[in-house]
Each structure stands twice: as C-alpha cells, then as structure tokens.
Amino acid sequence: MKHLSKLFYITFLLILVSNCARTGRPEGGPKDEDAPLFVTSNPPYETTNFNKKEIEIEFDEYVKLKDLNKQLIVSPPLKNPALITPQGTASKTIKIKILDTLTKNTTYIFNFGNAIEDNNENNKLEAFKYVFSTGNYIDSLITSGKIKDAYLNETPKNINVLLYRIDSAFTDSIIYKKKPNYVANTLDTTNFNFSNLKKGKYLMIALKETSSDYIFNPKTDKIGFYNDTISLPKDSIIEKPIVIFNELQPYKFRRGKEISKGKIVFGYEGEIENLNIKIQSDVPKDFKSISKFEINKDTLNYWFTPFEADSLNFIVSNANFLDTITVNLRKKKIDSLTINSTISNTLHLRDTLFLKTNNPIIELDTSKISITDKDTIAVPFSSYLSSKENKIAVLFDKKQKQSYSVTILPDAFKDIFKQPNDTLKYNLKTRELEDYGKITLNIINDNSNPIIIELVEGKDKNKLVERRFITKSETLIFDLLQPKTYYIRAIIDTNKNNKWDTGNYLLKQLPEEIIYYNEELEVRANYFINNTFTINK
DSSP, X not given: OHHHHHHHHHHHHHHHHHHHHOOSSOTTOOOOOOOOOEEEEESOTTXXXXXXXXXEEEEEEEEEEOSHHHHOEEESOOSSOOEEEOOSSOEXXXXXXXXXXXXXXXXXXXXXXXXXXXXXXXXXXXXXEEEEESSSSOOOEEEEEEEEESSOSSOOSOOEEEEEEXXXXXXXXXXXXXXXXXXXXXXXXXXXXXEEEOSEEEEEEEEEOSSXXXXXXXXXXXXXXXXXXXXXXXXXXXXXXXXEBOOOOOOEEEEEEEEETTEEEEEEESOOOSOEEEEOSOOOTTOOEEEEEOTTSSEEEEEEOOOSOSEEEEEEEETTEEEEEEEEOOOOOOOOOOEEESOSSBOOXXXXXXXXXXXXXXXXXGGGEEEEETTOOBOOEEEEEOSSSSEEEEEEOOOTTOEEEEEEOTTSEEETTOOBOOXXXXXEEOOOGGGOEEEEEEEXXXXXXXEEEEEEESTTSOEEEEEEEESSOEEEEEEEEOSSEEEEEEEEOTTOSSSOOOOBTTTTBOOOOEEEOSSOEEOOTTOEEEEEEEEOO
C-alpha cells in the first residue's frame, strides 16, 4: 500500500509540474476576442477644473499602442505634443504627460482612435477617448459628416477635419496661420465625428495633409470647405459631404537650365497661361528653336540649333509676368535621336501607331516609309507631326486578323539638330472583331447641362480611354473595347470650357461636380453592354 501511495504521489507531482509549465490558453480553449476594457483613470474621466500635468489610464489587461502617431487626435490641438508612454512595450497603464499650457475653460479630448489593443490577440479598443475640462463643465455638443474627393471615385482615408470659431478675430486667412479650435479625423473611413464642442458658430474645413500640422499649405495639401457657417447646436449633422480638392497654384517662374547641348529646360510652378519664351541674344541667320510643354510636368522644353556662345538671354513672360534671365551654356554633347513605337506587337483596332522621339522632328520624308500587309501588298497611309508632343502619328486603315510590316528607311526623319534616323522596322498584328466588346450608354441629361462624359480604366480609374461632350440626352457608343473593367464619369461643365475645373477656398469656389456611374462595366470578348446613366444635376 505504501508503495502504491508513493507511486500515486509521484504521478500527481509530475502532472502538476507539467501543467504549470504550460503558458497561454489551454489547447482547444476559446480564443480571446474581447477588446480590453477601461477600468479607471487619475484624474477621473471627464474631470472638471483640470490642472494636472500627468494622467494615468488603467485597463483590465495588458495593452499596447499601435500606430499612435496616425491614430491619436488631440482636440483642441496642443502646441507641444503630449508625451504618451509606454510605446513598444505592453502595460496595464497608459500615461499622458502634458507639456503644454492648457487653455482656460476648455474641454480637451484625447481620441486614441484604434491605437489601443490587447497584448495577446491584438483586439482593438475602438474609438477610445479621454476627456477633461479646464473649466467647471464639460462641453457636450456634437457634429458629424462625410468627406468626398472631388476627382477620385474613392476618397483617401486619414483626412483631418478642422473647426475654427467665428468671432471678432476671425478672418478667412486664419487657416494659413493658426491651428483650429477643434480637430477630428476620418481615420479608416470617410466619416468624421466631433464631440464635446462648445456652442457657437464655426468654419469647417477638411485637409488631406502631407504633415499633420493643421495649417493649410496650398502647394501640398488638398482642401475642402463647408460653404455655410456651422452653427451649434443646430448643425449636429452635416448633410452634404465636404469635397476635397487640389487648388491651382498661381504661376511662378523658377529658372532655366541647360541639360544637354541645344536643349534648355524652363521650370515653373502653378497654372500656366500664355507662357512665352523669347530669345534676346544675337543668333545666326539659320537659328531655329522649338518649345514644347512636357506632359504632366511643370516644365517647358526648349530646343535650339547650337552655336558658339557662353550664355543666352531670354525674356520670359505671360499675361502677368515679365522677366529677363540668362542661361549659361556648358554642355558639349547633343542628345542622339531616339525613336520608340507606342505599339510593341498587337495593334488593337482602336489604337493609333505613334513613334515617339526625344528630340523634335522638323523634316519628314514619307517616301521612305512603307507599310505592307501579310500578303506583302502595300497599304496606303498618312502621317503627321504632333505640335504638342515629340511624336509622329502613322495612320492607315486597319483590318481585323491582319499582319502589318512597317519599314522606315534612313533619313525619313530629321530632328532639329539634323540628325537622321536609322532603319526601323515594326511587325504588328491585329485581332478579330469578336475579341472586343462594346458599351452603349443611354445618357439621360434631365437639365440639359453641358456634360463631359469620360470612359476610364485602371486601378485608380484615371486612365482616359475616350471623352465625349454632350448638352442634351444622348446615346453614346464606345466600340472595339479590349476585355477590361471600365468606369464612366460625368463632369458637370458649369463654365462650358470643355474641361474639369477645380475649386478655390478664398474665392469660395467649389470644384465642378463629377458623378461616377454606380457600376463597374466588365467588358468581355464579343460582349455588349447597354446601360442607362441618369444625370439630374
């Protein structure tokens, strides 16, 4: 019996030690899916007449802070950010050390967003706030709304929404100079919510900032504004979304710089209108120059036939600007002529064959260009030089399921430096009509507004496929479309200038409205889509 008792005792000890050595939840036990809970704080939550420099917030389990710099919003903003610990380690207590002088009779909100999560399972304590007041009561008014991007179909996240109190010291220019009275953030949604606001009248703006300093920088930030005054407690919900946009910047000339022999780049900022570059230096009789704006860049490229000179003087002007500049000439080498085709192999039936060059072409000899089909029969063609870009269009009647050979002999092209091309050859193939789809769009334009209809594609829905202009209800057909996902947007062209115009904060001018058709249009081979798009603005 003693032997059995001793054996039982040893077995029991082994089991006990084995169980004690295990950590975490038992195998097969339920996963912890509960967020951590706020237990208490010192000073207490919603303390009034607050005059402390440190705050301790306790939770029911170990927590950690994740993406605090992105998630934490302190309203009103502090001049000197508070020190919050611990970061990088887990603790049951979060400490806030206030390094700023707090404003009297003001309710402060430390909104942690979704930064607080438990240490084991990363369960988030969503939208946790710590609130206190330096006065004798807690402000309790609220307002909320949505953000929308003026041009993009999907609004970027993490938009700051700012409230400025309208009083005797208020001016519209305050957003360029001072921090707001209150701030909220959309975080991971397009919605914003303000709480603990004081009664009064406010200006509301939204900023997509490169640095969250709550000061509007027109060069880098997107802005949106609510056109009317926010009056609290009346405007607890903002019905219309705030539309954010990039403002056009005023024109500013930067400088001219030689980047290769015979080529100068003139840089500028902002909206360009009638920019004129005129050379003032004495030049030879056979001097030639060509200038072209670089697509999607604030740059004017200027090519000229080189001659012996240390520098060139120019007058740079537009409607509101006139200046004289000198560009030093140091480069010794001209850029060799390069030519690239925009089509690599498959020539789709909607496509045009373009030949892009680095230098502007000034001579074109079509007798040295030939196109033949798969039966070596000559194909008639025409060509033209683009006035806006360095490219040559080669136009011919494309047949389905056909092969084409494009041959370009030497000296067919000569650039401004008299450099000829080498022999070029491109082999292209077309597909069958059944490889493409078609979209028929019935536009119901109730108010006969001037409208720009754009068919776009791509991840950012910003690659233009085709653009149409209408002023009434109309049926539009987009044919020979490659199998892809397409999107339709309608631009309400209020000023009838056939382009989208952005807004301006100081002028209180909103961007022209863009309405996206509410469906993706998935085009497949030999597939036809017939939809209706009603625009009742």
